[in-house]
Amino acid sequence: KAGVTQTPRYLIKTRGQQVTLSCSPISGHRSVSWYQQTPGQGLQFLFEYFSETQRNKGNFPGRFSGRQFSNSRSEMNVSTLELGDSALYLCASSLGGAQDTEAFFGQGTRLTVV
Amino acid sequence: AQTVTQSQPEMSVQEAETVTLSCTYDTSENNYYLFWYKQPPSRQMILVIRQEAYKQQNATENRFSVNFQKAAKSFSLKISDSQLGDTAMYFCAFMDLHGQNFVFGPGTRLSVLP
Numbered sequence: 139k140a141g142v143t144q145t146p147r148y149l150i151k152t153r154g155q156q157v158t159l160s161c162s163p164i165s166g167h168r169s170v171s172w173y174q175q176t177p178g179q180g181l182q183f184l185f186e187y188f189s190e191t192q193r194n195k196g197n198f199p200g201r202f203s204g205r206q207f208s209n210s211r212s213e214m215n216v217s218t219l220e221l222g223d224s225a226l227y228l229c230a231s232s233l234g235g236a237q238d239t240e241a242f243f244g245q246g247t248r249l250t251v252v
Numbered sequence: 253a254q255t256v257t258q259s260q261p262e263m264s265v266q267e268a269e270t271v272t273l274s275c276t277y278d279t280s281e282n283n284y285y286l287f288w289y290k291q292p293p294s295r296q297m298i299l300v301i302r303q304e305a306y307k308q309q310n311a312t313e314n315r316f317s318v319n320f321q322k323a324a325k326s327f328s329l330k331i332s333d334s335q336l337g338d339t340a341m342y343f344c345a346f347m348d349l350h351g352q353n354f355v356f357g358p359g360t361r362l363s364v365l366p
Contacts, residue, residue, distance in 0.1 A: 171353055181343065181356035194353050226295060230354075239285045239347055241354070243297035 140165065142231050144244035151251050156217040159247045161229035163210050169193075169234030170212035171241070172204060175226040184227075187212050188234045216249075224251045254279045254346050256357035264363040265334045272319075273329045273360050275344030281305075285347045286320065287354070288329045292340040300342070303327065334364045 143162040151157050163170050171194075172184040183196035187206035204214040210231075216223055226248050230241040256277045265271035277286070288300040303311045303320050310318050315335075319328045331338055344357040 169352065173354075173356075180358045181354075183353045183355070186353050188352075196353070228295075228297065230297070232352075234352070236349065239287075239302065240299065242299075243289075245294065245296045248295075 142229060142242050142244035144227075144229055144247050146247060147245065148248045149250070151219050151249065153219055153221060153251055155219050156215060157219060157249060158213050158215045159227055159229075159249070161212045161214075161231070161244060163212070163229075163231030164242055167231040167233055167242075168210055169232045169238075170206060170210065171230045171232075172212070172214050173228045173230070174198075175228060175246070176224075181228070184214065219251045221251050223249065225249060254281075254348065254355045256344050256346050256355050258342075258344055258357035258360050260360045261358070262361045262363070264365055265331075266365050267334055267336060269334055270330060270332045271334055271362065273331075273342050273344075273362065275327045275329070275357055277325050277327065277344070277346050277355075277357075279325070279346065279348070281348050283349055285349075286318075286327045287345040287347070288316070288318070288327075289343045289345055289356075290338075290340045291343065291359075292337075297343070301329065331362075336364050336366060338362065339364045 169188045171186040186194040206212045226246045228246045230243045232241040284305045286303045315332045341359045345354040
């Protein structure tokens with residue numbers, strides 16, 4: 139079956155702009171989580187959505203937001219981009235139940251802010 | 253809050269030899285999950301092995317095994333018969349039973365030398 143698909147793979151934006159990244163989970167998975175990966179901070183949790191509801195949130199400013207659609211696809215949005223937002227953004231999908239810890243990651247979206 | 257530490261930023265090993273990657277973590281939880289993920293140059297995070305904290309038996313997956321010491325909060329990964337394809341960043345990760353999100357360590361860059 140198809141894996142986790144993230145689009146676009148690469149993105150270049152200018153400071154102050156906004157950006158939307160997309161993640162299509164594995165069919166049947168209802169949970170989508172987002173992570174930011176940078177050389178300095180490593181992998182940091184942004185938020186997790188389950189059945190269209192944000193179930194968990196990391197420690198990021200309000201410029202970072204997300205949503206999940208009824209087909210479980212998720213988008214994350216970053217407004218008023220800053221240079222420090224340059225990162226690899228990874229999403230992970232899982233079934234989402236309490237014991238469902240197996241997560242599958244996409245290949246990420248590389249965002250560069252100039 | 254949970255933290256995960258990997259004290260070896262980089263390691264190298266000769267092909268066919270054995271290498272051990274270290275990981276320690278801090279938590280007040282009694283039940284949780286621990287993981288090792290591999291991130292090759294393709295950037296996709298791949299699950300290597302998973303350990304449930306309430307299981308005393310160390311997890312094993314083919315050439316990969318862990319040494320889980322719950323009291324010491326230590327979770328090391330042993331790779332036997334190292335192969336060139338094992339070259340990657342390796343991340344140790346923690347997940348509690350409530351948050352449904354990973355807390356990752358900073359990673360260890362492993363190079364397998366021919």
